[in-house]
Amino acid sequence: xxxxxxxxxxxVIFSSLTPExxxxxxxxxxxxxxxxxxxxxAVFRLDIDxxxxxxxxxxxxxxxxxxSAEGKATITVIINPAEENKLKLAQxxxxxxxxxxxxxxxxxxxxxxxLAAAQDRATAMIKQM
Numbered sequence: 835x836x837x838x839x840x841x842x843x844x845x846v847i848f849s850s851l852t853p854e855x856x857x858x859x860x861x862x863x864x865x866x867x868x869x870x871x872x873x874x875x876a877v878f879r880l881d882i883d884x885x886x887x888x889x890x891x892x893x894x895x896x897x898x899x900x901x902s903a904e905g906k907a908t909i910t911v912i913i914n915p916a917e918e919n920k921l922k923l924a925q926x927x928x929x930x931x932x933x934x935x936x937x938x939x940x941x942x943x944x945x946x947x948x949l950a951a952a953q954d955r956a957t958a959m960i961k962q963m
Contacts, residue, residue, distance in 0.1 A: 835936045838924065843915040845924045847890060847932070849897055849907040850939045856882040856897060856907065859942060862952045866945055869938060878934040880942075882907065890931045895938075 838847045859866050860882070869878040879894035888898030888909035897907035911928065913920050 835939055836932060838928065838932060840913070840920050840924055843913050843917075843920075845911040845913055845920070845928065847888075847895075847909040847911065847928070847935070848902050849909070849935070851897070851907055851942060852905050853882055853884070853897065853899070853901065853907050855942065855946075856880065858949055858953065859945075862956060863945070863949055866942060866949075867938075869934065869941075878938060880935070880938050887911075890928060890935065892930045892934065895931065895935050 836847055836849050838845055840846075856867070867880045868876045871877050877893070880897070881894070882897045882899075883889075884899050886896075886898055887900070888907075889896045890909050890911065895909060898909050900908045900910065902908060911924075913923060917923050
């Protein structure tokens with residue numbers, strides 16, 4: 835699942851999803867990118883930013899355009915360089931959001947076969963003349 839590493843004044847969150855994974859879900863199963871409460875309200879959303887660093891909050895995450903060496907999407911959060919206890923600050927500011935992101939990633943990774951089947955069905959329906 836996702837993990838976060840603090841380096842200098844940046845906290846980099848490494849997703850277990852690739853940008854391509856998120857784009858495929860956006861195309862073939864967009865509702866899967868939202869965690870909903872029992873009454874149907876959106877409580878966490880996942881998206882991707884093809885041009886930026888990404889962002890994360892308790893309400894959602896936007897994966898950035900940078901990827902890890904393994905091709906996984908990342909989010910870069912800037913931390914005040916003057917902050918003495920960057921680890922505690924990151925835990926306080928990102929803790930609940932990281933837990934939601936982990937929940938979302940686990941669900942999406944479990945849906946990969948279903949997504950591939952939907953993509954195959956859609957591809958079979960479209961023919962080029």
